[in-house]
Amino acid sequence: MLSIFDLFKIGIGPSSSHTVGPMRAAKRFVCELDAKRLLLDAACLKVELYGSLALTGKGHGTNRAVLLGLSGEDPDRIDPLTIETRIIKISKDKRLNLLGKHAIGFDEEADLIFHKHETLPRHANGMRFTAYRRDATVLSARIFYSIGGGFILAEEEDVDQRSLASEPIPYPFSSAEELLGLGKTHQKLIWELVLANEEAHRTRDDVINGVFRLWGVMQDCILRGLRTEGILPGGLNVRRRAPNIYSAIADSGAADPLSQMDWVSLFAIAVNEENAAGNRVVTAPTNGAAGVIPAVVQYYTKFVRGAEDEGILRFFLTAGAIGHLYKLNASISAAEVGCQGEIGVACSMAAAGLVAALRGSNEQIEHAAEIAMEHTLGMSCDPVAGLVQIPCIERNAFGAVKAICSTRMAMIENSEHKVSLDQVIRTMLQTGRDMQARYKETSLGGLAVNVIEC
Numbered sequence: 392m393l394s395i396f397d398l399f400k401i402g403i404g405p406s407s408s409h410t411v412g413p414m415r416a417a418k419r420f421v422c423e424l425d426a427k428r429l430l431l432d433a434a435c436l437k438v439e440l441y442g443s444l445a446l447t448g449k450g451h452g453t454n455r456a457v458l459l460g461l462s463g464e465d466p467d468r469i470d471p472l473t474i475e476t477r478i479i480k481i482s483k484d485k486r487l488n489l490l491g492k493h494a495i496g497f498d499e500e501a502d503l504i505f506h507k508h509e510t511l512p513r514h515a516n517g518m519r520f521t522a523y524r525r526d527a528t529v530l531s532a533r534i535f536y537s538i539g540g541g542f543i544l545a546e547e548e549d550v551d552q553r554s555l556a557s558e559p560i561p562y563p564f565s566s567a568e569e570l571l572g573l574g575k576t577h578q579k580l581i582w583e584l585v586l587a588n589e590e591a592h593r594t595r596d597d598v599i600n601g602v603f604r605l606w607g608v609m610q611d612c613i614l615r616g617l618r619t620e621g622i623l624p625g626g627l628n629v630r631r632r633a634p635n636i637y638s639a640i641a642d643s644g645a646a647d648p649l650s651q652m653d654w655v656s657l658f659a660i661a662v663n664e665e666n667a668a669g670n671r672v673v674t675a676p677t678n679g680a681a682g683v684i685p686a687v688v689q690y691y692t693k694f695v696r697g698a699e700d701e702g703i704l705r706f707f708l709t710a711g712a713i714g715h716l717y718k719l720n721a722s723i724s725a726a727e728v729g730c731q732g733e734i735g736v737a738c739s740m741a742a743a744g745l746v747a748a749l750r751g752s753n754e755q756i757e758h759a760a761e762i763a764m765e766h767t768l769g770m771s772c773d774p775v776a777g778l779v780q781i782p783c784i785e786r787n788a789f790g791a792v793k794a795i796c797s798t799r800m801a802m803i804e805n806s807e808h809k810v811s812l813d814q815v816i817r818t819m820l821q822t823g824r825d826m827q828a829r830y831k832e833t834s835l836g837g838l839a840v841n842v843i844e845c
Contacts, residue, residue: 395711402466404666405779407678409451412537417460420520434525441517442510443726450777463490515726539724560588567812582708609685616661633661656788658686680737682787687741702748710744721820725772726832728823735767741794759801761812771830773837
């Protein structure tokens with residue numbers, strides 16, 4: 392079973408699969424060398440990126456993430472303000488200090504290779520790390536896959552071993568049907584089941600503090616996005632819009648009956664402009680969709696009468712349960728299933744979480760999650776220039792608004808619905824498998840080829 396703290400991870404932008412995952416994989420590679428006492432025998436390294444990582448890696452900062460991971464950095468601890476200076480120094484000196492312990496020569500142009508026309512067998516986001524001895528023989532070679540949301544797999548692994556709870560849990564579930572059944576059998580709401588599972592390997596205080604640490608990072612991200620002006624990096628010359636939208640909305644007052652939706656859109660845009668700038672965000676469940684859940688939680692705290700801290704806790708625990716179902720039974724990787732696996736899943740999680748925050752029933756939670764994904768099926772991933780900017784930033788705003796709409800529909804109508812969440816999850820996976828690769832984070836189709844880069 393995944394913990395909610397596996398799905399919600401603090402990291403840096405712009406992409407969980409193309410930035411956070413490769414950074415984790417690079418660090419794991421050199422840590423394994425170090426653990427085997429082989430690190431000091433490494434004379435040089437070669438890093439090879441395949442498939443989607445090669446096609447959109449530079450736009451997503453994959454090359455930078457790899458260099459930082461090899462240097463020993465973690466996505467959740469690195470200071471984003473130091474990154475640019477460090478990357479410039481590595482490029483200028485053509486030297487890399489592995490784990491901060493062992494310096495080797497490293498020429499990014501020659502030693503970091505983008506195989507744009509090759510894909511490794513298990514996933515579109517593949518990478519190979521090879522360390523060589525001084526006599527040019529191979530010291531160690533490892534293949535990793537970045538499978539979405541910052542999760543990684545080594546070639547021989549079936550699951551991300553470092554991201555699974557090691558202790559038995561009281562309420563395991565692998566489908567929405569099982570989750571609803573557990574609720575009926577034990578007379579518990581979904582958030583209560585998830586809390587009990589989390590308490591199997593951490594204290595209740597740790598769970599609560601962990602949730603509010605995540606929410607604190609999300610709030611800080613919203614505030615930075617509202618205040619920071621300028622041009623987003625990458626060459627598209629996309630200007631940050633959140634500060635100007637914030638001023639316009641704040642000046643308009645509450646006369647407009649749709650102003651709440653304007654605020655929700657603004658919160659999402661603020662977060663994803665921060666993500667596009669490579670700053671600190673929370674994968675929710677990915678970086679590309681990082682703005683949906685913060686925007687909906689902020690909607691709850693700002694506009695729902697009687698909003699409370701326990702409502703925020705209920706939101707995250709319930710959203711985590713829904714995210715687990717998608718991760719287990721389908722995918723949260725746009726390179727595998729398109730943007731329905733990112734914005735779609737975030738929208739579904741947010742809708743379910745908001746129902747829980749509003750004290751809805753388990754059946755209403757399942758219904759809201761189903762509605763949100765049902766109307767996101769088939770969404771392609773076609774970032775212009777491989778950057779998480781167009782259409783990704785606005786897409787988060789629409790995902791957040793759609794989540795709130797899904798919640799309201801599910802809570803107003805109490806009759807049985809015809810399509811189950813399990814059915815829509817299976818459909819999402821099948822749709823993703825049928826989708827052409829050009830529409831799955833390769834920037835070879837859709838808006839990515841029909842919008843002239845400026």
